[in-house]
Each structure stands twice: as C-alpha cells, then as structure tokens.
Amino acid sequence: TAEAATPQSRFPFTPIAAQTDYAFHVPENYNARVLVSWGDPLYDGVAEFNHETGGSVEESDKVFGENTDGMETFEIGGHQILAVNNEYVNSDINLPHTEDGVPQSAADVLKLQNLQGVTVVEIKEGADGWSVVRSSPFNRRLHHNAPMAISGPAAGHPLLQTEADPDGRAVLGTMGNCGAGKTPWGTYLTCEENFNGYFGATEETSYSDEVAAGYKRYGMAAESQYGYEKFDPRFDTSKNPNEPHRFGWVVEIDPTDPDSTPVKRTGLGRFKHENAEVTLAPDGRVVVYLGDDERGEFLYRFVSTNPYVAGGDTDGLLDDGTLYVAKFNDDQTGEWLALTPETTGMDEADILIFARMAGSKVGATTMDRPEWVAVNPYAVEAYCCLTNNKNRGVKANAGGDATPVGGPNPREANEYGQIVRWYPDGDDHASDTFRWDLFVMAGNLEVHSDAYAGSSNINSGNLFNSPDGMAFDSSGLVWIQTDGEDSNEGDFAGMGNNQQLAGDPATGEIVRFLTGPRGGEITGLCWSADRRTMFVGVQHPGGSWPAEEGLPRSSIMAIKRDDNGLVG
Numbered sequence: 322t323a324e325a326a327t328p329q330s331r332f333p334f335t336p337i338a339a340q341t342d343y344a345f346h347v348p349e350n351y352n353a354r355v356l357v358s359w360g361d362p363l364y365d366g367v368a369e370f371n372h373e374t375g376g377s378v379e380e381s382d383k384v385f386g387e388n389t390d391g392m393e394t395f396e397i398g399g400h401q402i403l404a405v406n407n408e409y410v411n412s413d414i415n416l417p418h419t420e421d422g423v424p425q426s427a428a429d430v431l432k433l434q435n436l437q438g439v440t441v442v443e444i445k446e447g448a449d450g451w452s453v454v455r456s457s458p459f460n461r462r463l464h465h466n467a468p469m470a471i472s473g474p475a476a477g478h479p480l481l482q483t484e485a486d487p488d489g490r491a492v493l494g495t496m497g498n499c500g501a502g503k504t505p506w507g508t509y510l511t512c513e514e515n516f517n518g519y520f521g522a523t524e525e526t527s528y529s530d531e532v533a534a535g536y537k538r539y540g541m542a543a544e545s546q547y548g549y550e551k552f553d554p555r556f557d558t559s560k561n562p563n564e565p566h567r568f569g570w571v572v573e574i575d576p577t578d579p580d581s582t583p584v585k586r587t588g589l590g591r592f593k594h595e596n597a598e599v600t601l602a603p604d605g606r607v608v609v610y611l612g613d614d615e616r617g618e619f620l621y622r623f624v625s626t627n628p629y630v631a632g633g634d635t636d637g638l639l640d641d642g643t644l645y646v647a648k649f650n651d652d653q654t655g656e657w658l659a660l661t662p663e664t665t666g667m668d669e670a671d672i673l674i675f676a677r678m679a680g681s682k683v684g685a686t687t688m689d690r691p692e693w694v695a696v697n698p699y700a701v702e703a704y705c706c707l708t709n710n711k712n713r714g715v716k717a718n719a720g721g722d723a724t725p726v727g728g729p730n731p732r733e734a735n736e737y738g739q740i741v742r743w744y745p746d747g748d749d750h751a752s753d754t755f756r757w758d759l760f761v762m763a764g765n766l767e768v769h770s771d772a773y774a775g776s777s778n779i780n781s782g783n784l785f786n787s788p789d790g791m792a793f794d795s796s797g798l799v800w801i802q803t804d805g806e807d808s809n810e811g812d813f814a815g816m817g818n819n820q821q822l823a824g825d826p827a828t829g830e831i832v833r834f835l836t837g838p839r840g841g842e843i844t845g846l847c848w849s850a851d852r853r854t855m856f857v858g859v860q861h862p863g864g865s866w867p868a869e870e871g872l873p874r875s876s877i878m879a880i881k882r883d884d885n886g887l888v889g
C-alpha cells in the first residue's frame with residue numbers, strides 16, 4: 322500500500338493511506354457513522370431491514386432507496402431535510418429469491434421501481450449521532466411511478482406524447498438519478514442519467530427515422546437491464562416508443578412541500594445528466610453547468626433569460642434560457658456554442674430532446690465522460706471530472722462523432738481520468754469564452770513514466786483513478802470522489818479502494834481524506850447546516866458492508882471531527 326502523504330497545513334486533517342479492506346476509513350481525530358442504509362424504514366410501523374428477503378414489495382416505497390448518489394441538505398424552519406438520489410439497483414441483492422436478480426414477476430419489477438428515484442427525508446442529530454426522523458411530514462419517496470410534470474420548451478411535443486399522456490406534459494417517475502443540484506431559491510435538482518437501460522422491446526418494431534436515430538445516439542438496446550418491459554408495458558418500446566423521451570431530464574423538486582409535483586425542466590436538455598451545478602452570473606442570470614456522462618459526449622451550460630431575484634418568481638427560470646455546449650481549443654481557450662435553430666438547423670424542442678445531435682451539429686468537443694461539475698465559491702472558475710475513456714482516439718461514440726486525442730482529453734486509452742478547469746472570460750459564468758487548464762491528470766507514477774504517470778500533483782501518497790463526484794466546501798477546498806477500478810493491481814497498484822480526496826485550488830495539492838469499502842464507489846457529498854457534519858454516500862459496497870454479515874447495503878455516512886469542529 323502507498324504511504325500516507327505529509328500533512329499539509331491547508332488541509333485540516335492528516336491524510337490516510339490507501340486501503341483494500343471492507344471498511345470505511347477516515348483520518349485520525351475524525352469519526353464516521355452510518356446515517357441511513359438501503360431498506361431502513363422512513364415511517365413508523367414499517368419493518369426493519371430483512372437480510373433474508375431484502376424487504377417486502379409492499380413496504381419498498383416506504384424505506385430508504387438503493388444506491389445512494391447525489392444529495393443536498395435543506396434547512397427548513399429549523400428542520401434538516403436531506404434530498405438524495407437512489408440511482409439504480411443491485412437486483413441480485415435486492416431480489417435474493419431470484420437467480421442473478423432477474424425479476425420473475427410484476428411484483429419483483431415493482432420492488433425495483435420503488436427502490437429507485439429520490440428520497441426526501443428529515444434527519445436530526447442526537448446523542449448517538451444523526452438519524453432519520455421516521456414519519457416526518459417531509460419524508461417522501463419519488464420512485465419510478467411517482468407523478469411528475471413536464472415543463473419548458475419541449476413540454477407537450479409530439480415526441481413526448483404517449484397513449485397514457487396524449488398531452489405530453491405528465492409523466493410517471495424519475496430514474497437513473499445520478500448527481501444533483503441546488504438552486505438559490507431552495508429547490509433540489511435531480512439528474513436523470515442512464516435512463517436508456519430501463520427500456521426494452523418485447524417485439525421487433527420499426528421506429529420512425531427520428532425515433533430510431535435518437536435510440537441509437539442515446540444507447541437504447543432491445544433488452545433492458547432489469548427486464549421491466551416484460552412486466553410493465555410502459556417500458557416496452559414496441560408499445561410505447563415515446564416513453565424514453567420523457568426521461569434524461571433534470572427534475573426540480575421542492576423539498577419544503579411533500580405534496581408538490583416535481584417538474585422536469587426540458588430547458589436543460591436531454592442527455593445522460595450527471596449533476597447540475599448552479600451559479601449566478603454577475604447580472605443575476607442563472608447558470609447551470611451540466612455533464613453528459615458518456616464516452617465522447619459533451620459538457621453543457623444553460624443560461625437563463627431572466628435574472629434570479631431573491632423573493633421573486635422563480636418558476637420559469639429553468640424553462641426560459643439558452644443551452645450551450647463546450648468547445649475546447651488546443652491553445653487552452655474555449656467557447657460556449659449556443660444551441661439554437663440558427664446554429665443547428667433544428668427546432669427548439671428537437672434541440673432539447675436530442676441535445677446530443679444538436680451538440681454534434683455545432684462541433685462541440687467530445688469529452689472523456691463528463692461527470693460532476695463544481696463551481697469554486699471563492700474564484701470565478703469551474704471544474705469538471707472527466708472520469709475515464711477507454712475508447713479515446715480509438716472509437717467514435719455511438720452517434721458517430723470522432724474522439725481525437727487532444728485538448729482536455731490528452732490521453733488515448735484513458736483509464737485514470739482528469740479534471741478540467743475553466744476560467745470564464747470577464748469573470749462571468751455567462752460569458753461565451755473561457756480559458757482552461759487541467760487541475761489534475763490522474764495516473765500511476767509507480768507503474769508509468771509517461772503521461773500515464775499523471776500530472777505533477779500526483780504522488781505516491783494520493784494515487785487514485787476515475788474522479789467522479791466533486792464539490793467545494795465553505796473553506797474553498799475542492800473534494801473529489803472516485804468511482805473507479807479498485808483491484809489495487811497492475812496499472813491500479815497502490816490506489817486501493819474508491820476514496821475521497823481534498824484538493825487545494827490554489828496550489829493543486831491533493832490529499833486523501835477517506836476510503837470506502839472494497840467494491841463500492843464514493844458518491845454524494847453535502848453538509849449539515851452547521852458544517853460540523855459531512856455526509857458522504859457509498860454506492861454498491863462489497864462484502865457485507867456496513868454490517869459484519871448479511872447483504873451489503875448502500876449507505877450514507879455522517880463524518881465528524883471528534884472535537885465537533887467544522888468539517889469543511
């Protein structure tokens with residue numbers, strides 16, 4: 322294992338060494354406890370988690386969902402509310418009675434549908450640490466069958482109309498909920514990523530050219546990942562070819578009102594959304610940075626037409642604006658290319674429904690899988706994790722754009738990933754030009770001596786691969802979470818399990834803060850209102866984590882200093 326790095330004064334902790342066990346490690350003088358795990362009851366009277374069955378179908382919409390991901394906290398009238406994504410399922414673990422997790426019945430499918438989406442839950446801190454407030458009126462599960470509205474320029478478009486919803490404005494469910502976002506007006510944004518995997522066709526079908534081209538570019542397959550289409554015709558594209566067009570959006574949720582209807586904001590485009598990083602331009606316009614996590618896809622930006630005014634009407638801010646896509650030049654300049662009918666030859670709704678094709682038309686830069694974007698609160702700059710890309714320079718993406726090596730994607734067979742940073746010209750996130758550099762290129766200097774050794778801020782004490790989650794804390798440190806190869810062998814020797822590191826934007830120094838259990842990914846990061854607790858998610862853990870035995874359960878950890886000091 323790698324040695325721990327020398328403590329750096331900028332970092333309020335002693336960095337830890339890489340780990341390979343089935344445990345969760347934090348630095349000395351810090352502690353970590355489980356806040357909530359998949360299957361924990363959200364309401365009184367609901368059964369505690371059952372390791373034999375993985376929980377009943379009947380109560381599967383009344384427990385904390387599977388595979389925790391992006392999350393945000395909200396302080397509402399003295400209550401601490403956590404909104405958190407439940408991205409996908411580990412069906413072999415969730416359905417222990419099945420062979421390899423393949424659903425055998427409509428009930429099995431319903432259970433999987435109920436365990437995903439979003440959980441909104443009140444939490445509180447007591448003598449034994451943080452816990453869920455069962456039966457809080459704020460608690461809510463927004464699963465694959467929860468009613469949602471569609472708004473913005475693509476709402477009502479014929480491609481969004483179905484037999485059940487001829488108006489194309491009311492949809493059931495949100496899925497593939499990956500990263501998140503938070504607006505200045507106190508709403509939660511959940512981002513629909515790998516929606517394509519939920520649809521299949523039970524019969525051979527000939528689709529219109531437009532639908533077929535979209536299916537191809539968005540990676541639709543004949544068979545879904547979990548077999549929904551065999552038991553739920555809504556997910557059968559031979560019966561409902563437009564249903565997939567109703568996913569791949571950013572959804573706005575009001576955590577203050579459990580009766581509110583979530584709204585899919587089509588103005589932010591349809592692709593495999595990672596997160597939605599919201600900031601304001603100097604003139605008050607709302608800027609949202611958006612990654613499309615697919616090899617060779619793009620980085621996007623939305624700029625609202627109207628400014629945000631505190632206390633003013635915010636309902637249309639994410640509906641009315643312009644979507645842009647990033648072009649990175651080799652000379653470390655770049656530009657945001659507006660996706661408009663003039664630049665793309667497509668109409669406004671088509672631009673949003675098929676944002677990927679619109680991006681291709683204007684010559685956007687194909688990226689190494691854009692994951693989370695984070696905006697520095699103390700400098701006008703933003704960062705995006707480019708997690709990895711085994712096909713860079715070798716293969717085009719599914720839609721056919723070439724993926725040449727160059728710019729912020731400098732390595733072929735990029736198995737380590739990098740973080741690109743851009744500086745908007747005029748210190749204005751709404752500016753259409755920027756300069757860029759790479760904050761870090763991950764690599765392994767123990768194994769390689771070329772570009773695969775990584776950038777100069779990689780050392781034997783901070784080896785990692787596949788940066789994914791990322792957020793700034795209130796002290797200006799940037800926290801980086803990984804979702805990568807944890808074999809600890811070969812090219813990945815010395816990296817250990819997935820982890821969370823802290824970076825100093827000024828010096829580029831990066832040190833390791835925590836490591837997760839083997840087999841799991843670290844994803845999701847937010848803080849309590851008093852900043853004395855950091856909440857971190859663990860997705861698809863291995864072993865029996867967090868227990869000694871039984872089924873492994875994705876969980877959120879509450880991390881504190883032993884002296885109850887600030888944690889970011």
Ligand code: FEO
Pocket residue numbers: 408499500514595614692
């Ligand atoms: Fe859901 Fe791209 O991670």
Ligand code: CA
Pocket residue numbers: 499500595692789790804844
């Ligand atoms: Ca991710």
Ligand code: CA
Pocket residue numbers: 692708789804
């Ligand atoms: Ca990832």
Ligand code: CA
Pocket residue numbers: 408804842844860
């Ligand atoms: Ca993941």
